[in-house]
Amino acid sequence: MVQRTALIKWIGRIMLLLLSAAGSLVSTEVSGAEVPFLEDFELLPEGSVHGHEGWSVSKGEVSVVAGPAPFGLKSLRSAENSEVALSVESEGNVFWVNLWIRTQGSPFVPVIPRLPKKSAVLVFDSMDGIQAVDGDGAGGGMIVNAGVALDGSRWYRITLKLDFDIKKWDLYVDGSRRLTNLGFHSNDAPPLSGFMRTTYAQSHLDALSITDVGLTDDTDQDGLMDLDEMRVYGTDPLSADTDGDGMRDGDEIAAGTQPTDDTSFLYLRISGQGVGSALQLSAPTVEGKTYELQETEDIAIPDSWHSVAQFVGDGFSWVWVVTDDPPAIKRFYRLVVLPQ
Numbered sequence: 001m002v003q004r005t006a007l008i009k010w011i012g013r014i015m016l017l018l019l020s021a022a023g024s025l026v027s028t029e030v031s032g033a034e035v036p037f038l039e040d041f042e043l044l045p046e047g048s049v050h051g052h053e054g055w056s057v058s059k060g061e062v063s064v065v066a067g068p069a070p071f072g073l074k075s076l077r078s079a080e081n082s083e084v085a086l087s088v089e090s091e092g093n094v095f096w097v098n099l100w101i102r103t104q105g106s107p108f109v110p111v112i113p114r115l116p117k118k119s120a121v122l123v124f125d126s127m128d129g130i131q132a133v134d135g136d137g138a139g140g141g142m143i144v145n146a147g148v149a150l151d152g153s154r155w156y157r158i159t160l161k162l163d164f165d166i167k168k169w170d171l172y173v174d175g176s177r178r179l180t181n182l183g184f185h186s187n188d189a190p191p192l193s194g195f196m197r198t199t200y201a202q203s204h205l206d207a208l209s210i211t212d213v214g215l216t217d218d219t220d221q222d223g224l225m226d227l228d229e230m231r232v233y234g235t236d237p238l239s240a241d242t243d244g245d246g247m248r249d250g251d252e253i254a255a256g257t258q259p260t261d262d263t264s265f266l267y268l269r270i271s272g273q274g275v276g277s278a279l280q281l282s283a284p285t286v287e288g289k290t291y292e293l294q295e296t297e298d299i300a301i302p303d304s305w306h307s308v309a310q311f312v313g314d315g316f317s318w319v320w321v322v323t324d325d326p327p328a329i330k331r332f333y334r335l336v337v338l339p340q
């Protein structure tokens with residue numbers, strides 16, 4: 001279970017953030033759902049999203065549909081020439097907006113001064129791909145390219161960090177930071193109040209979240225960023241070992257085991273110990289992962305570990321029989337998952 005208690009410290013202030021498929025992500029004033037806001041569309045009925053949990057459709061048709069979806073079974077589909085807004089209530093100055101989007105982009109480039117005054121503005125352009133408005137804070141600014149072309153057949157993870165203290169924002173695509181220190185389109189916009197999306201071509205959106213945790217902090221120091229734990233892995237950003245099986249969440253992801261299942265973890269089992277009986281080592285494997293069995297005669301010397309065998313997992317148990325049984329000298333074994 002994802003623990004959210006520490007994140008719920010938003011009450012009060014009202015804002016709106018605006019996202020458009022042709023291009024804008026911005027901020028205005030509206031009231032609505034509370035932040036932290038998480039919407040996977042799984043619990044909403046199929047059909048128009050208008051009127052559900054802070055959503056409003058002002059133009060065209062924006063509906064919860066069954067598939068395609070990067071997570072679960074449902075996503076939000078915007079038909080051609082549609083406009084949808086989500087309003088949230090929040091308090092604080094730094095927000096992370098995360099969502100997955102599938103769009104081929106629009107051929108229309110927005111005229112920046114004509115955009116409603118908002119904070120962050122994103123542009124999905126069919127020719128130049130993902131772009132952002134580096135605003136001047138007064139309703140103007142210039143378009144900068146994030147260097148990511150749009151392929152209408154795949155999902156893109158879009159993450160924005162909005163800092164209302166310094167009126168700057170950063171853009172991440174698929175978890176990697178692409179643009180930093182972009183100016184707000186308008187500094188008059190109050191802190192985050194939601195978002196708005198204008199689409200000129202049919203597109204899909206899913207797994208939208210607005211939180212105060214992001215991709216720059218690993219609070220529990222388990223190797224996974226807080227927002228990734230909440231939105232990608234379903235683990236607890238405040239616990240290094242969510243399922244309590246002794247393996248850190250980040251190590252479970254690296255090993256391909258399940259960080260939310262305490263029966264799934266990496267281990268090496270020794271059987272047949274003792275003089276005269278064959279010594280056998282076995283381990284569960286994950287298909288496609290590369291493993292290395294290592295041994296040493298002295299675990300006090302860190303550099304003394306050396307490779308005995310390497311193998312690629314097939315999803316079944318791997319077995320290694322020690323051939324010089326009984327071993328002439330005491331040995332230690334360990335199993336390592338090699339980085340891919």
Ligand SMILES: [Ca+2]
Nearest residue numbers: 218220222224
């Ligand atoms: Ca973490």
Ligand SMILES: [Ca+2]
Nearest residue numbers: 236239240249
């Ligand atoms: Ca964790």
Ligand SMILES: [Ca+2]
Nearest residue numbers: 258259261264
């Ligand atoms: Ca586990």
